[in-house]
Amino acid sequence: MFDLIIKNATLPDGRTGVDIACQNGVITAVEAGITAEAAEVVNASGYLVSPPFVDPHFHMDATLSLGTPRMNVSGTLLEGIALWGELKPVQSVDDIIQRALRYCDLAVSMGLGAIRSHVDTCDDELKGVDALLEVREQVKDYIDLQLVAFPQDGVLRDPTAMANTLRALDMGVDVVGGIPHFERTMADGANSVRQLCEIAADRGLMVDMHCDESDDPHSRHIETLAYETQRLGLQGRVAGSHLTSMHSMDNYYVSKLIPLMVEAGVYAIPNPLINIMLQGRHDTYPKRRGQTRVRELRDAGITVGFGSDCVMDPWYSMGTADMLDVAFMGLHVGQLSSREDMAWCFDAVTQNSANIMGLEGYGIAKGCAANLVLLQARDKIEAIRLRADRLAVIRKGKVIARKQLSVSNLSLPGRPESLDPADYAPKSPT
Template sequence: MVDLLIRNANLPDGREGMDIAVTNGLITAVEHDIPAEAGNVIEADRCLVTPPFVDPHFHMDATLSLGLPRMNVSGTLLEGISLWGELRPMLTRDAVAERALKYCDLAVSQGLLAIRSHVDVSDPKLITVEALLEVREKVAPYIDLQLVAFPQDGYYRCPEAADALTRALDMGVDVVGGIPHFERTMEEGRKSVETLCRIAAERGLRVDMHCDESDDPMSRHVETLAAETMRHGLQGRVVGSHLTSMHSMDNYYVSKLIPLMAEAQLHAIPNPLINIMLQGRHDTYPKRRGMTRVRELMAAGINVALGHDCVMDPWYSMGSGDMLEVAHMAVHVAQMSSMEDRRKLFDAVTVNSARAMGLEGYGLEPGCNADMVILQARDPLEALRLKATRLAVIKRGKLIARTLPRVASLNLAGRPETVDPASYAPGAGDE
């Protein structure tokens, strides 16, 4: 007897018609035709069952604050930072927590069950930290929420950031963050990377740094981040987020930089939706799109994950919590259209992101946590193409969200009565 049995599931690795057995919140078997009785049976009907989506880069303290106190008229990163500075004195703990919890509801409906959120620690009152620590506790039964102490206004540039960051870590924030390219000088940017990596090493914490989110090819703090990672023995525990300046760097320098990043075992997290929206704003034509070199980083063996970054906040007026939308955009911007490329980008919002966050028990093998999403698609490529409906979302073996299949009714003489988007793939319906 098992608690849950999912029958006839397709898996991201290409296995088809598999059964998944769950007991006590863990996957106990993944096989064909499991001969077991179950308290609950879900028929997948050859739909794709995947581990949950993971967003390794988000700003939950700002989410759903669009229009407060005004709109970002220029659409630039710098106006967004300025606008956040205007909003910050108006924030209350309850309002930040309520918006974050509302976003978490949306995330669950999208099968997004692990999020790493940067939390601004530039204000010494630490209202955002208090709010998101409360949210982390409340959503723990259904979302794995990591928090990053993020000095939005610069670790050295903001006089109160150093003390506030220390207090945030003492309060239980999980990860050390930074923003070296926003410091006043390149030298202070370098110093901030050195200091923040040292703090992380002393506390045994991970590092996730907004790094070189700029069109300036001379913004090269990721080089220092890689060097400091190795100096402090932090290999595999450090993320360089955004890395948009790599889009504009000359190829010779990049030929040195990428092997250095690989040696340091850095994780890279571009944010396709936001990077292409905010970068290149000072260009006329040709206009740079600003996303980092995803294909080249992957080819060098660097773990590349994709983040959503923002949803309806001072930097981005759109967004839906849909990590398939993020990967779908990456397919286009990175021009990664082959079958192999698209599978890699599906991994970038699932297994790669889980690896960047250091999540334990993630996957679809026996012994893993029974966290899964059933999609209205047959395989990862179809899921990406359709941004497939989440038919069922399961956390520790319990169904926590369900969406009806997307099927349209037609009234056309001589044509089918219904249209299922998944039926239009080449070979769909063929045995």
């Protein structure tokens, strides 16, 4: 007897009529017509079963703090940073823990199974670090929470940031972060990248830097990050987050930059919802989109994963922990409109982001962790188009969240009595 069998699933690779058997927290079979008994059987009814969603860029220490101590009136990145500086002294460790746990509840309901959260290390008390280390422990059975030591005010610009960042890493934070474009000079920004990458190399850690979150085409710290990655042998362990200045760079420079990133094995993490909201604020018209060159990065062979960045905090007053919203925005802003492009956007919030975070046992195959999401959609593209409901969220072979099938009842003469939105796509789209 298995712990769980999912019957008649459609998989992200297009296979249909597949059963998935789970035992002791692991997928033990993926095939048609499994006849064994199970403690629980979930009938997928032909809907899409996916590995869990993965958010490779988030700020859990700030989430759900909207309006405290005030609202961001201008809606800009810089006012958000200033507002965060006002919030840090007045919040407690318990405040952060309770907000983060509430967010994790929401995240589970939306099928999120892994989150990489940056945590500010420019607070001498390291309240956010204390809080999120506690949260990481509390949610470990249902969310893989990876923490980045993030000196929000600049590791060189802030006088105690470097010492605090090292303390945070000593306390058990997983990844080295940075924000070179927020240093006082370009030289300081490049120096911060060098020093932080050296720390990561010495400690055997991954790196994830807020890099060039700016409209300034001369903000080119991703070049330094790629160089230091190669110099220190950090290939496959380094991500550049945001990279928004690339949308304003001239094509000739980018034609040099992207191959350098490819050689270095650097990952890219755009954050479509936030990038489109915060960038281009100094423009009148034409107004820049804000999102980095997703298509060009992807086509060059760089692993690109979409992050959500913020939910109801000093920088972004919206958000629902829905990575399909993130993919939906990334698709539109990047004009990723072919069938292949749209399907890839689903990968950008699942497999690609799992690769960036280095998650083990991720996927739908024998031997993978039995972490799955049943979506009210027939394929990956339809999941994004519908922002499909999560009918079941499964962790270690147990259902931890459920939602009723969303069907509208109609009273129209001569028309169907009910409507399932998942059944309204063309049968053979071209």
